[in-house]
Amino acid sequence: MAPIRFVLNGSERSVDGFAPTTTVLQYLRGTERLVGTKEGCAEGDCGACTVILEEPDAVGSLRRRAVNACITFLPALHGRAVETVEHLSAGGDLAPIQREMVDRHASQCGFCTPGFAVQLHAAWRAGSLTDRQSVKDEIAGNLCRCTGYGPIIEAGVAVAALPRPQTRAADATMAARLTDLRGSGTFRYEAGGRLWFSPGDVDALADLYAEHPQATLVAGATDVGLWVTKGHREFEVMIDVSRVADLAHVEEAPGRLFLGAAVTHAQATRHLATLHPDLGEVMRRFAGPQVRNAGTVGGNIANGSPIGDLPPVLIALGATLYLRRGDEARSLALEDFFIEYGRQDRAPGEFVAAVEVPVIEPNERFAAYKISKRTESDISAVLAAFKLRFEGRTVVAARLAFGGMAGTPKRALNAEAALVGRPFDAEAAARAAAALEDDFQPLDDLRASADYRLKTAANLVERFRLELLGGVPTRIAEVA
Numbered sequence: 001m002a003p004i005r006f007v008l009n010g011s012e013r014s015v016d017g018f019a020p021t022t023t024v025l026q027y028l029r030g031t032e033r034l035v036g037t038k039e040g041c042a043e044g045d046c047g048a049c050t051v052i053l054e055e056p057d058a059v060g061s062l063r064r065r066a067v068n069a070c071i072t073f074l075p076a077l078h079g080r081a082v083e084t085v086e087h088l089s090a091g092g093d094l095a096p097i098q099r100e101m102v103d104r105h106a107s108q109c110g111f112c113t114p115g116f117a118v119q120l121h122a123a124w125r126a127g128s129l130t131d132r133q134s135v136k137d138e139i140a141g142n143l144c145r146c147t148g149y150g151p152i153i154e155a156g157v158a159v160a161a162l163p164r165p166q167t168r169a170a171d172a173t174m175a176a177r178l179t180d181l182r183g184s185g186t187f188r189y190e191a192g193g194r195l196w197f198s199p200g201d202v203d204a205l206a207d208l209y210a211e212h213p214q215a216t217l218v219a220g221a222t223d224v225g226l227w228v229t230k231g232h233r234e235f236e237v238m239i240d241v242s243r244v245a246d247l248a249h250v251e252e253a254p255g256r257l258f259l260g261a262a263v264t265h266a267q268a269t270r271h272l273a274t275l276h277p278d279l280g281e282v283m284r285r286f287a288g289p290q291v292r293n294a295g296t297v298g299g300n301i302a303n304g305s306p307i308g309d310l311p312p313v314l315i316a317l318g319a320t321l322y323l324r325r326g327d328e329a330r331s332l333a334l335e336d337f338f339i340e341y342g343r344q345d346r347a348p349g350e351f352v353a354a355v356e357v358p359v360i361e362p363n364e365r366f367a368a369y370k371i372s373k374r375t376e377s378d379i380s381a382v383l384a385a386f387k388l389r390f391e392g393r394t395v396v397a398a399r400l401a402f403g404g405m406a407g408t409p410k411r412a413l414n415a416e417a418a419l420v421g422r423p424f425d426a427e428a429a430a431r432a433a434a435a436l437e438d439d440f441q442p443l444d445d446l447r448a449s450a451d452y453r454l455k456t457a458a459n460l461v462e463r464f465r466l467e468l469l470g471g472v473p474t475r476i477a478e479v480a
């Protein structure tokens with residue numbers, strides 16, 4: 001067992017004795033007294049706790065990303081560096097985003113301000129601030145209750161135009177230092193009898209999970225973090241899969257896209273967007289940037305949520321899921337993984353390794369629609385993803401998948417049958433829409449009523465038909 005070794009605002013730390021579920025936010029505020037990082041919601045929703053994580057990337061440089069400290073576990077810092085708002089002005093001068101926010105009166109009570117400053121600073125350094133829309137996208141995970149977003153956006157736009165610091169040499173030095181801090185092999189941490197393992201390769205993960213099949217796997221902790229902060233759960237053994245190099249692998253091969261389970265949503269987005277622009281749009285609206293920077297493809301599938309955004313999209317595309325248990329690997333169609341609410345086809349000690357997505361063929365048409373109460377950073381009420389294959393005008397294969405309509409992400413088999421073997425005309429769309437009532441008996445809940453869900457799903461089938469006809473303005477941007 002070893003202490004957690006990391007770099008905090010440029011200085012090394014080696015800490016011990018904290019429960020593995022201690023959050024980075026609790027440590028920063030309670031132990032380091034770095035109280036600039038705020039606690040708003042403690043569930044990844046408000047961005048007040050935003051910090052910057054740094055770690056070595058695959059080419060010996062530094063990967064930087066903003067994450068929510070409130071749902072990041074302290075042992076996850078091992079071999080990483082964390083930068084807080086206090087460090088943005090460490091040299092004595094305010095960082096450009098801080099200066100611009102001051103000049104534009106972009107703060108009133110100030111509670112949200114450090115989170116906005118850190119988030120926009122990280123986005124600027126990453127080159128993600130390009131225009132006004134990019135500034136809005138970058139602060140989709142930050143809430144302000146008093147200033148209003150106008151001056152904050154203006155500050156972001158002003159910073160977007162400024163040259164970024166060139167830190168290639170310093171980044172390489174930090175990357176080497178962090179590699180050294182992490183050490184080789186599996187990181188093992190223990191406090192109060194509770195264990196945290198962080199393996200570096202997939203064989204070590206397979207062995208550890210076979211040895212501790214009762215362990216809780218944790219990747220980005222954007223779900224597991226809330227089990228702790230809101231559910232007050234504790235775990236005897238946790239295995240961090242986010243550092244397993246083999247699971248962080250992305251491959252664009254002819255005819256398919258391969259995403260390792262530990263690939264973050266931020267990393268997956270650009271690859272998915274090249275498959276189809278709707279995938280880019282679904283991902284743009286998936287949580288906020290801090291959650292996308294931590295949350296993973298594998299976590300979104302393995303949690304089995306009926307309202308996860310990726311599963312219906314990947315099911316409609318015809319994805320294959322890869323699982324591993326000990327030395328045994330197997331694969332299955334992604335839809336077969338979801339058995340019923342809360343139950344997936346996954347044995348004790350078995351983990352999600354990757355998902356493989358076929359590209360969309362020239363004779364196929366695809367669309368994905370996320371319907372949520374709020375455009376930005378909201379969970380779907382309904383997510384619909386459709387893929388039709390045509391021979392001439394005739395539909396020869398259909399995959400219609402929905403989230404939010406059942407206890408699992410699910411294909412609409414009756415609606416699909418209503419479409420196959422005929423042209424996708426108004427009558428076929430109406431028959432498919434009606435068949436959805438045989439496919440689904442959705443629930444009433446806080447996000448939507450059962451009736452709303454069924455009507456929305458039916459309308460989306462017709463919307464897809466209208467879009468394929470072309471020239472019909474069904475998207476907000478086209479109507480506006």
Ligand SMILES: Cc1cc2nc3c(=O)[nH]c(=O)nc-3n(C[C@H](O)[C@H](O)[C@H](O)COP(=O)(O)OP(=O)(O)OC[C@H]3O[C@@H](n4cnc5c(N)ncnc54)[C@H](O)[C@@H]3O)c2cc1C
Binds near residue numbers: 225262294309
């Ligand atoms: C503010 C906020 C907004 C969100 N918005 C959205 C949204 O818009 N759309 C959406 O779909 N989700 C959303 N989520 C949920 C969450 O971000 C996603 O489900 C995310 O993909 C989970 O990934 P993770 O890596 O953080 O998983 P974790 O929290 O680390 O793990 C989730 C579950 O998966 C298991 N697990 C993780 N990796 C593996 C693996 N390789 N093999 C087997 N089991 C594994 C864990 O044991 C756990 O049961 C949101 C969450 C928050 C906090």
Ligand code: FES
Binds near residue numbers: 038039068
């Ligand atoms: S405190 Fe709200 S996102 Fe962390």
Ligand code: FES
Binds near residue numbers: 108109113144145146
């Ligand atoms: S300035 Fe008060 S919450 Fe944003």
